[in-house]
Amino acid sequence: MDRERGPVRAAIEGELRLMDPVVCSSRAEGVRLLDPESTEAGASGRRHTYAEMIAELPGHPGGSADGPVCEPSEITGVLLAPGRVHLTYETRFDGHRARRSSLRRKHDDRTGRRMYYHQGTPAS
Known part of the structure; x- marks a missing residue:
């Protein structure tokens, strides 16, 4: 059980860092936290590639300390295989x-x- 908690905890910490306004607006942090092969199917319905995500980070919603921030809740994770973690949250x-x-x-x-x-x- 402890072997699962460490990787899941590390994955949650990485996910939360991507929601931090300081991190969210930094291309350098994005490069560090996003897999070079990453893709995203956004809540907008739009598909984003790694290159698009990195390029859009400085103006990304939630990337301003005085603007709205992303508030996560009910974040849970499971270790799928060595080095692979699946997270779900709202x-x-x-x-x-x-x-x-x-x-x-x-x-x-x-x-x-x-x-x-x-x-x-x-x-909804």
Whole structure:
């Protein structure tokens, strides 16, 4: 059981860092936290590639300390295989709710677990 908690905890910490306004607006942090092969199916219905996500980070909603921030809740995770963690949670951002799912995979000890796939689905 402890072997699962460490990777899941590390994946949750990485996910929460991506919601921090300081991190969210930094391309350098994005490069560190997103897998180079990552894709996202956003709550908007739009598909985002790694290159698009990195390019859009500085102006990304939630990337301003004085603007709205993403509020996650009920975040849970499960270790799917060595180096692979699946997270699910809900967010509230600027009056909108979304259910979210992220797959994170481990690269090496320096980079930890990076977001490989993310999907957001609007919730009512």
